[in-house]
Amino acid sequence: MTTIRIDSVSRWFGNVVAVNDVTMAIGPGVTGLLGPNGAGKSTLINMMAGFLSPSTGAVTLDGVRIWRNEQVYKQIGLVPEREAMYDFLTGREFVLANAELHGLGADAARKALATVEMEYAQNRRISTYSKGMRQRVKMASALVHEPDVLLLDEPFNGMDPRQRMHLMDLLRQMGAAGRTVLFSSHILEEVEQLAAHIEVIVAGRHAASGDFRKIRRLMTDRPHHYAVRSSDDRALASALIADPSTAGLELDRRDGILHIQAVDFARFTELLPRVARDHGIRLYEVSPSDESLESVFSYLVAA
Amino acid sequence: MLYHPTVARLTQRAILGRRRALILLLLPVLLIVIAIVVRALVGADDEVTADLLGGFALATMVPLIGVIAGTGAIGPEIDDSSIVYLLAKPVPRPTIILTKLTVAVGVTAAFSALPTLVAGFILGGNGSRLAVAYALAAAVASVAYAAFFLMLGTISRHAVVFGLVYALVWEALLGSLVDGVKTLSIQQWALAVGEKIGQGGHVVSDVALPVATVLLVVVTAGATWFAAQRLRSLTLAGEE
Amino acid sequence: MPTDAPATGSPGSTGNPGTTAATAATDVIHDIGYRHYDGPRLGRGYARRSLFTQSLRAAYGLGRSAKSKVPPALLFGIMCLVALILVAVAIGTGMDELPLEYTDYAIYLQPVIFLFIAAQAPVSVSRDLRFRTVPLYFSRPVERLDYVSAKYAAMASALFVLTATPLLILYVGALLAKLDFTDQTKGFAQGLVSAALLSLLFAGIGLAIAALTPRRGFGVAAVIAAFTVPFGAVSALQGIAWEQDNLGAIGWFALFSPIGLIDNVQSTFLGATPATASPEPVDPSTAAGTAALLVALALAAGCFLFLLRRYRKAGL
Numbered sequence: 001m002t003t004i005r006i007d008s009v010s011r012w013f014g015n016v017v018a019v020n021d022v023t024m025a026i027g028p029g030v031t032g033l034l035g036p037n038g039a040g041k042s043t044l045i046n047m048m049a050g051f052l053s054p055s056t057g058a059v060t061l062d063g064v065r066i067w068r069n070e071q072v073y074k075q076i077g078l079v080p081e082r083e084a085m086y087d088f089l090t091g092r093e094f095v096l097a098n099a100e101l102h103g104l105g106a107d108a109a110r111k112a113l114a115t116v117e118m119e120y121a122q123n124r125r126i127s128t129y130s131k132g133m134r135q136r137v138k139m140a141s142a143l144v145h146e147p148d149v150l151l152l153d154e155p156f157n158g159m160d161p162r163q164r165m166h167l168m169d170l171l172r173q174m175g176a177a178g179r180t181v182l183f184s185s186h187i188l189e190e191v192e193q194l195a196a197h198i199e200v201i202v203a204g205r206h207a208a209s210g211d212f213r214k215i216r217r218l219m220t221d222r223p224h225h226y227a228v229r230s231s232d233d234r235a236l237a238s239a240l241i242a243d244p245s246t247a248g249l250e251l252d253r254r255d256g257i258l259h260i261q262a263v264d265f266a267r268f269t270e271l272l273p274r275v276a277r278d279h280g281i282r283l284y285e286v287s288p289s290d291e292s293l294e295s296v297f298s299y300l301v302a303a
Numbered sequence: 304m305l306y307h308p309t310v311a312r313l314t315q316r317a318i319l320g321r322r323r324a325l326i327l328l329l330l331p332v333l334l335i336v337i338a339i340v341v342r343a344l345v346g347a348d349d350e351v352t353a354d355l356l357g358g359f360a361l362a363t364m365v366p367l368i369g370v371i372a373g374t375g376a377i378g379p380e381i382d383d384s385s386i387v388y389l390l391a392k393p394v395p396r397p398t399i400i401l402t403k404l405t406v407a408v409g410v411t412a413a414f415s416a417l418p419t420l421v422a423g424f425i426l427g428g429n430g431s432r433l434a435v436a437y438a439l440a441a442a443v444a445s446v447a448y449a450a451f452f453l454m455l456g457t458i459s460r461h462a463v464v465f466g467l468v469y470a471l472v473w474e475a476l477l478g479s480l481v482d483g484v485k486t487l488s489i490q491q492w493a494l495a496v497g498e499k500i501g502q503g504g505h506v507v508s509d510v511a512l513p514v515a516t517v518l519l520v521v522v523t524a525g526a527t528w529f530a531a532q533r534l535r536s537l538t539l540a541g542e543e
Numbered sequence: 544m545p546t547d548a549p550a551t552g553s554p555g556s557t558g559n560p561g562t563t564a565a566t567a568a569t570d571v572i573h574d575i576g577y578r579h580y581d582g583p584r585l586g587r588g589y590a591r592r593s594l595f596t597q598s599l600r601a602a603y604g605l606g607r608s609a610k611s612k613v614p615p616a617l618l619f620g621i622m623c624l625v626a627l628i629l630v631a632v633a634i635g636t637g638m639d640e641l642p643l644e645y646t647d648y649a650i651y652l653q654p655v656i657f658l659f660i661a662a663q664a665p666v667s668v669s670r671d672l673r674f675r676t677v678p679l680y681f682s683r684p685v686e687r688l689d690y691v692s693a694k695y696a697a698m699a700s701a702l703f704v705l706t707a708t709p710l711l712i713l714y715v716g717a718l719l720a721k722l723d724f725t726d727q728t729k730g731f732a733q734g735l736v737s738a739a740l741l742s743l744l745f746a747g748i749g750l751a752i753a754a755l756t757p758r759r760g761f762g763v764a765a766v767i768a769a770f771t772v773p774f775g776a777v778s779a780l781q782g783i784a785w786e787q788d789n790l791g792a793i794g795w796f797a798l799f800s801p802i803g804l805i806d807n808v809q810s811t812f813l814g815a816t817p818a819t820a821s822p823e824p825v826d827p828s829t830a831a832g833t834a835a836l837l838v839a840l841a842l843a844a845g846c847f848l849f850l851l852r853r854y855r856k857a858g859l
Contacts, residue, residue, distance in 0.1 A: 049391065051539040068535050071393050078391045080539070084383035086313060088320055100309040101392040141388060330772065337776060341783060351783045358782065363775035367768055378760075463760045464662075464767075471771045472654050 002062055002075060002148040002180050003027045004048055009057030011043055018043040019054075020204040026182050030175035032195030033184040034293075036301055040204040041184040042081060045153045048182070049078045061149065074102070077142035081153035083134060085126055091137045092122035098141040112140040115170065131158030139167065150174060152183040156190050168194050192293040200300050207300045212293045215300075222299055223247050223261035224268070229285040230276065233258045239275045243267075259289070307394055310402040318375045318410055327371060327410070330364045331418030338422035349433060352426040356419055356437040362490060365415040365444050366470030372414070373452025374462045376407040377530075382460055384539055396534040400453070404527055407449035416441035432501055440497030447489045447523050454526035457533040485509045492519045584684075591689040594680075598697030602663045603704075614662045618655050619705060625652060626709035630716025640726070641717055645734025646815035648713070649706050649741055653802050656745065657770040659705055660698070664749035665762030667694055673757035677854065691850045698750055702742035710734045733813040741805045744839050745770075747846030748801055754853050773800035781819050793819050794827025798838055807835030 004026040011019040019040045026048075035041050046052040047059045050066040050073070059066050066072050086094055092113065099109040113119050116136040121129065126137065135158060142150060150171075156164050171194060175181045185191050191198060192212070200207040200215075208215050216224075230236050237249045237258055245264035252259065262268035276283050290296075319327070338355065345351055380386040389399060419441045423434020448470070455462040474488045485491050486509070494508035495515035508515065597606070603619070604612030629642050649656060671677050680690055714731040718724070752769050753762040777800040784792040797803030797819065809815040811832020817824045827835070 046539050051387065051390070051537065053536070053538070070390075070395060073391050073393045076391070078387070080384070080387050082384045082387075082539075084385040085388065086317070086385055088316060089313075097309050097313060098388060098392070101307070101389065101394055103393075333772070333776065337780065341780070345783065345787055348786075350786055354782045354786075355779045358779035359775045363772055367772065370764070461760060461763075463764045467764050467767045468658070471767060472658070 004066075004149065004180065004182070005058075005060050005063075006044070006048070007058045007060070009044075009047065009054040009059055011040075011047065011052065011055045017204055019047070019201075021057075022201070022204075022206040023057075024199055024206060024209060026180055026199075028175070028178045028180050029197060030171055030181045030183070030195050032191035032198045033182060033201065034188070034191050034198050034297065035184075035186065035201035035207075037186055039201045041186075041201055042153055044201065045151055045182070045184055049076065049080075049151050074145065075148045077145065077147035077150045079135075079138045079142045079150070079152040079155055081157070083131070085134065085138070087127040088125065090123050090125055091118055091129070091133075091140075094126060094137060095122075095140045095144055099144045102145040104145060108144050108146075109140075112144040115143060116140045117166065132160055132163045135159055136163065136167075139170075147179075149180045150182070152181070154185060155183050156185065156187065164190070188293045188297055198293075200297065202301050208296075212296050213291055216291050216296050217265060223263045224265050224288060225290040225295075226260045226262060226268075226272075227285070227287050227289045228258045228260060228272075228283065229256060230258065231282040231284070232279075235279055236276065236281050239279055240271070243271055243275075245271055305398060305401050306405060307398050307402050310389065310394070310399055311406050313389070314376050314403045314406040315410070317379065318372055318406065323371065323375060327368060327414050330368060331414055334360055334364060334418050334422050335425070338425040342426050347427050349427060352423060352433045353437075355426060356423055356433065357494070360415070360419045360422065361437060361441055361444065361493065362474070363471070365411070365419075365441050365493075366448055366474065366490070367467070368415045369411045369445060369448025370452050370463060370466040370470055372407045372410040373449045374456040374466055376403045376449075376453055376456065378456035378460075378462050381457065381537070386537070387539060390534070390537060397528075397531040400527055400531040400534060404450055404453055404530075407453055408446050411445035411449050412442050416445055436497040436501035439500055440493040443496045443519060444489055444493035447492070447519050450523040450526040450530075451489070454530040454533075457530045457537075486514075489519070489522070491515070587684050587686070587689060590683065590685045591693050594685070594690065594693035595697050598667050598694050599700050601666060602698060602701035611666065615659065618659045618662070619708075621655050622652060622705055622709045623712060626712040626716075630713060630720070633716065633722075634720045638720075640722060641713060641730075643713075644815065645710050645713060645730040646737050646809045646813055647818065648709060648734065649738060650802065650806060650818040652709075653770075653774075656702070656706065656741070657767065660702060660745050660749035661763050661766035661770070663701065664698060664746075664753040664766055665759040667698060668750055668754045669757055669759045669762045672754065673759070687851055687854050691847065691854060695746060695750060695847060695850065698746035699742045702746050703739060706738035706741060707735055710738060733809070733815065737805060737809040737813055737815070740808060740839060743843050744801060744804065747843040751846040751849050751853075754850055770801060774802060776800070777803055785822065785825070790825050791828060791831075793825045794831035795834075797827060798831070798835055801842075804835045804839040804842070807832050808839060812836070 006022055006024050006026075009019060009022050010017065022040075022044065033041050033044065043052060047054055048066065050069065053067045061072055061075065064072060066076075086097070089097065092109065095112055096106060096109040099105060099112070102108075113122055116139050118133065118136050118140060121133060126134065129137065135155060139152075139155070142152075152171075155167065159167065168190075171181050171183065175196075183194070197210060198212055198215075199209045228236070233251055233256065237251055240246045240260060241249055245262055245267040246260055247263045248261035250259040260268075272286065273283070275281075334355075337359070341351060341355060377386070380389070390396075416438050420434055420438035423437055427433050452462065452466045455466050459465060474490050491508050491510045492515035495510050495512045496519075498508045499512055510518075600606045601611075603615045626648070632638070633641050643651065671680070681687070710731060713734075714727060717727045748769060749766050752765045756762050756765065777796050780796045781793045784790070784796060794807060794817075797807050797817075806815075806818055807827045810817040810827055811829055817826055819825050
């Protein structure tokens, strides 16, 4: 069980506080680090990777400090955001060099290149690679020693949809195998599809953590939005508004959808089917329209 | 382990990448050409040899190559953050620095001390020990310069500029004007070593040999240690 | 330069949860006052002048960050300080001539001059190359010739300011010390001519080398090397020539170093004392002096043409 523990960590650069008293634990499985640009995600990842020291607090891997401790890299693989690599090397030479620096050989390099499907271009110089190919070679260099922890800083930048799907599959497999995978992103779709567990950072502060649907339910101060299609929208609407659990209704006549704002989630979920049955209204479709990560995120960011 | 072959290979390919190797080659070729021309025009003369080897080779060529090789061994990697691939590995930092230093010293000596020896033989024939003396001085200077500039490379992004200003302005120009500066000059320390070998009276240093030796060792060891410490605390500050 | 007015108003409507995403209406942009600019424009000459002024100011760090003002300010300060000290010495000790001739000044302070050009030439050209903004210039009514001549003229002017201001200080100080007017004016004029030639030549060399690389650090290093390596080689050779009693060769060797060229020209034509690397100054022959002048002018022209060629493909 390799867990990275971040304990009351703050980091400031002069007068700018990049990370503000963050405490979290990153355990096995795939975790998404989510936040707007400039929120401090890269700073956090650099601290977890041992390339930045916390101004206060401690960043540890299974209790061992990461900063100034090069032996910890046997368990950590890092895919940095910056594009610069040793451009004069070929892909194969680069991954091989990374393997050798871990004390491994050409076999490990070959396996890593096969995992990211870069064998076809391995004998070309990295300077001739496209952005997506570079990302994949970076992944290979991070996987070559089969680390328990994988840290990825904006890994899907510049990847086309097919490459992204492939990489997501790979990360999912690794998470399922018990490895600790952390990736940062500001693109919600990626995080939604991949991460079971998210950590949200806003302006350097830890805003939320967990499954994003559950986070949504925790936001009781915001009404839940539902989109309902039924056999008689108007009757349903008038029945629902009578109950205190609904705060607003909107009848969209062109699309035939009833938009409901529910302030009391638990009560509303019990109310809706009961009302429908009592009035003989058939419900065709009931879906939450703001339980997406996007709405959760925008609520968190705006707060 | 004090030396890591992979680090060495990467460093050597970085320093001697296409264009840079050509530039490095330019200076020794210039030296040899001048040596041939002078020998043809003037004949074998100790004074002339000392002038050329001391005034051009040791004073200008060795520090220049030392700067290019020393800062080039680590500077560009830190500058574009590709050094993260070296550092995110369980390789001790002193090992990385020592390996890079070895490569830098090797390149500097090969491109400066060796041509100095050749030029010395061309100029002075086999009789004089001047060629060997100056070549040895160049080799010793290579070590100290490489260590010093490698350290500069871990400190500042403008290491190349500072290094050149030190080597060419401080040592060459101020050194000939202000006496105190001479004691703090790697060139003079190297000349002290050469003076011991030269024995012909042409190789002259303003610094006594014991002092020079101590200072050379101190500067080399100190710079290397400092560079290793810098590397341990190297930070990548995140998004550009 | 054309002014861009931001487009006001947004066509169509998006994002309403209720509307269908179907193509309900045709897409159209309404005329709400955004107009194409048809008025008078200031033309190439203005662009060229602006580029010149901006480059000249940037060479001294004006109009840029505080950090970029330090090297030029420092170097300019040193140049002037030394002149002030010389003047003070002359006045204080009641000398009847300046301790240093006008034409010697640049030679003695050559490290400061070539540090200046090494620091500021890359500031002028390397940034445009590194960040690939050169095509932005050429997509305006600025031709290659304009860009290069503006940059060249700016750098040469900056160097002239650097080298002529201390001469001015010396001249004013000399007049205040009541030294002979005609002597001093003649010397001052000679110094100015020499400074002008030096500025022209050094600016060309500095810019040509700096334009070879988009990386500023390399540019600085290369320019420093380009000035010191020939100087070191030529000095060694001149020393050898002196010992071999081959005095004529001393003048000819000087042709291989930029500062040597200036030295030769001013020794031959401007009555200066040569500053060769020999124990006593050796006058170059008239042939060597004339050759130096021709080589200097040819080199400056060559650098200009090289820059023109360099920017033919730059940034693409």
